[in-house]
Amino acid sequence: MSHTAHIRSHRKPRRSASRVAMRAGVTGGVLGTLAVAGTSASSANAAEPVTQTLELPTLTSDLAAQVAQSAEATEQAAANYRLGAERDAAAANAAKQAKTDLADAKKKAAARKKAAETARKKAAEAAALRASRTAERPTLSASASVGSTSASVSTATGSAAAVVSFVKSQVGKAYVSGATGPSAYDCSGLVQTAFRQVGISLPRVSQDQSTAGTQVSLSNLQVGDILYWGGAGSAYHVGVYVGNGMFVGAQNPSTGVVERPLSYDPPSGAVRVL
Known part of the structure; x- marks a missing residue:
């Protein structure tokens, strides 16, 4: 210490x-x-x-x-x-x-209006054409026909009598477009078949038959003359004059082959082939 x-x-x-x-x-x-x-x-x-x-x-x-x-x-x-x-x-x-x-x-309305106007014009033209044809046709009566022709079946002889006899025997048969017999005919088929009975060969259609012979006046018809409706060369119907102011023709499907007076439906003209 x-x-x-x-x-x-x-x-x-x-x-x-x-x-x-x-x-x-x-x-x-x-x-x-x-x-x-x-x-x-x-x-x-x-x-x-x-x-x-x-x-x-x-x-x-x-x-x-x-x-x-x-x-x-x-x-x-x-x-x-x-x-x-x-x-x-x-x-x-x-x-x-x-x-x-x-x-x-x-x-559509315009089209319908135009169609109606066209139809009206055509109807008016057709009516005017029918009126002009009627005015041009001579008045045919049974007495005038008989007086101006030797037109009675009883006085027809030869080929004319055979044609008339044939068409009269077809009265009552049916009308069928394009038919030439024996059970049905159209108008030109009946005329062609009738004239074939006497050895005369005619064209098949109405237009050609209306110019097949010599044009004759309706006031100077003879038994066996071919009657036509419409213009010569553009006819739409034909028949056969059988005398006494009468004709035979295949008219339409509703009537068939009938015998009618010329006043029933006055023809436009006639041709003679016999």
Whole structure:
């Protein structure tokens, strides 16, 4: 042990209890302050999330409702827009179709009007032609015919009598277009077949038969003359004069082969081949 150890002034000074206590107090105060501050901060920080956590569901629910309402409104607006567009398109198509239908109706009406006008003109022309032909024809009567001809079957002889006898025997048979007998005839078929009985070959159709012989006046008819209706070379019907102001012809499907007076349907002209 040092010889100076017992001397107080030569020992290391000890920290006083008061200074240690003071430092401990300061340290404890600082730590306490920090602890309080930390606790306060922790309390503040802990309290804030609780408040937010309580309010967050309410805010989120409202926001979701608003978003849903906005989406629904947007979808409804889009649906309304589509519906409006479809209606506009339908109206436009309907208007276009109506315009087309109106144009077609006008065209059809114009065509019908034109057809009716054409038919009227043709009917008027046909009536005028018939009137002119009637005016040109001499008036035929039974007495005049008999007086101007030796026209009676009893006085007809030879080929004329044979032709007249044949056509009279066919009266009552059917009219069939293109037929030449023996059960049915058309007008030129009957005339051709009748003259074939006496060895005379005639053309098949009325137009050619109307120019097959010598043209004769209707006021100077003889038994066996071929009568025709229409123009010479363009006749549409023929028959055979049988005397006494009468003729025999295959008229039409409803009457067949008949014997009629000349006044029933006055002919346009006559030819003589016998």
